[in-house]
Amino acid sequence: MSRERLRLIIALRVSTAGQAVDGYGLPAQERDCRAWNRAVGQHRIVHLVSDGDEKGGKTGKSTIDERVGLMEAMEWIADDRADGILAPNLDRLARELTVQEAVLAYTWALGGRVFTADHGEHLEDDEDDPMRTAMRQMRGVFHQLDRGLIRKRLRDGRDTKGEQGGYAFGAPPFGKQAVDNELVDLDPEKEVEDLILQWHDEEGLGARAICRRLNEEGKPSKRGGKWHPTTVARIIDPAAREANRLRSAFDRAQKKEETRRTRASKILGSSVR
Structure with missing residues (x-):
């Protein structure tokens, strides 16, 4: 059969x-x-x-x-x-x-x-x-x-590493790389980072002017693309990096909640019909 x-x-x-x-x-x-x-x-x-x-x-x-x-x-x-x-x-x-x-x-x-x-x-x-x-x-x-x-287990491991002073979260900042869970200088990027700080401290250039010069001189960003003023601002002011991280986390939470509410509305709407 x-x-x-x-x-x-x-x-x-x-x-x-x-x-x-x-x-x-x-x-x-x-x-x-x-x-x-x-x-x-x-x-x-x-x-x-x-x-x-x-x-x-x-x-x-x-x-x-x-x-x-x-x-x-x-x-x-x-x-x-x-x-x-x-x-x-x-x-x-x-x-x-x-x-x-x-x-x-x-x-x-x-x-x-x-x-x-x-x-x-x-x-x-x-x-x-x-x-x-x-x-x-x-x-x-x-x-x-x-x-x-x-x-x-992954969260617990990251938390423990962070409590011990090691690098535990996210992409390393510009000029750094993670090696054995520790942040160390990444020489090619560190040179560009030093140049950015020099232009800011000695020439008084702002983030936009530095961004423009970096792109004109063909200096690569961390991912190889064009520089953005926000990225330069984080290097100039580490506090700006933390503020941006918190803002991004808030935006992700808001988007997740909006998606949840939209899906709930669709389900309720279909059940009423």
């Missing part, structure tokens, strides 16, 4: 640029998915989608509407161009249990099926088999717990 041959979409995700390069990146995830499909020997891979790349990732906390690749897979299923999705594991679909369950429910509601390379098919919930749902959700809980413990 012939086995059912499905049209599957491989769905991948990386959460950080570091993971894309050094950890369980997109190529490794795709290899695992294709190896599983060869092992079962029955399904046809019709498309591949991914969220995140080598430049940046998409967190597993992201809701379905924030996952461009996953939404594309859902559209293929809705248009009857695919029968389901294949991911390396549930953790690649979502890292939080609530998001995991939402992704599964949405796929099933569209008539799609869900497979992972480490498990096989994840069947829809069945009232006559509550253990099926419980075991799947338990895996999701432990995935979420594992990531939470890792984040906590």
Whole structure:
């Protein structure tokens, strides 16, 4: 008897640029998915989608509407161009249990099926088999717990390092580099930093004038691009750097809250209709 041959979409995700390069990146995830499909020997891979790349990732906390690749897979299923999705594991679909369950429910509601390379098919919930749902959700809980413990260890390590006077957070300032968790001079940048301070102290130039001269003379910024007056101001006045850091943190918090409120309004609006 012939086995059912499905049209599957491989769905991948990386959460950080570091993971894309050094950890369980997109190529490794795709290899695992294709190896599983060869092992079962029955399904046809019709498309591949991914969220995140080598430049940046998409967190597993992201809701379905924030996952461009996953939404594309859902559209293929809705248009009857695919029968389901294949991911390396549930953790690649979502890292939080609530998001995991939402992704599964949405796929099933569209008539799609869900497979992972480490498990096989994840069947829809069945009232006559509550253990099926419980075991799947338990895996999701432990995935979420594992990531939470890792984040906590990283935070604790940074806090301890900071309390001991070591360098623990963020990108090093211009003229410095982190070596063995300590800030040391980065000679090429230190020379430019000294030049900036010299122009400011001896010639009385402000941030804009210094910025203009740096760009005219082709002095490279930390990332190799053009200089900006704000960057120069941070070098001239370290207090400005701290003020900018606090302002950026506040702006990120405001944006996160705005996004949360917008999403809540959409959900409430759809439930009223």
